[in-house]
Amino acid sequence: MTDDPETRTLRVHLIAGGPTPATTPVINRPYAVPGLIEDAPIFRVRVLLSMAPKSVAVASPNSTATLDGKTVTAVVSDIHDVVVIRY
Known part of the structure; x- marks a missing residue:
């Protein structure tokens, strides 16, 4: 999250990631390549x-964000998106 006080804007970066498979031996984990993300996640x-x-x-046209009082709710349908909150 970043804050730009001059423009009174918060930017919340949302980034999806694929964890290393649990079956990878501990001694080889630094060299393991994470699994590919085949479909864009929804979170x-x-x-x-x-x-x-x-x-x-939100930056992406595939995502949505709503405002309810002090609560911002976003549904992200991409690997990376940014929620832009102006205060």
Whole structure:
């Protein structure tokens, strides 16, 4: 998360990752390549703020974000997205 006080903007970066398979031996884990992500993941995030923000948006057209009082809820349908919160 980054904060730009001059423009009063918070940016929350959401990044999906594939964990190393649990069956990889411990001695070889630093050299293991993570599994490929074949389909874009879908995940949800909820951000509770200390005050109600003015607006919320997401960078990707495949994702959505809603604002309910002090709570921002986003559904991300991509490997990486940014939730932009203006306060």
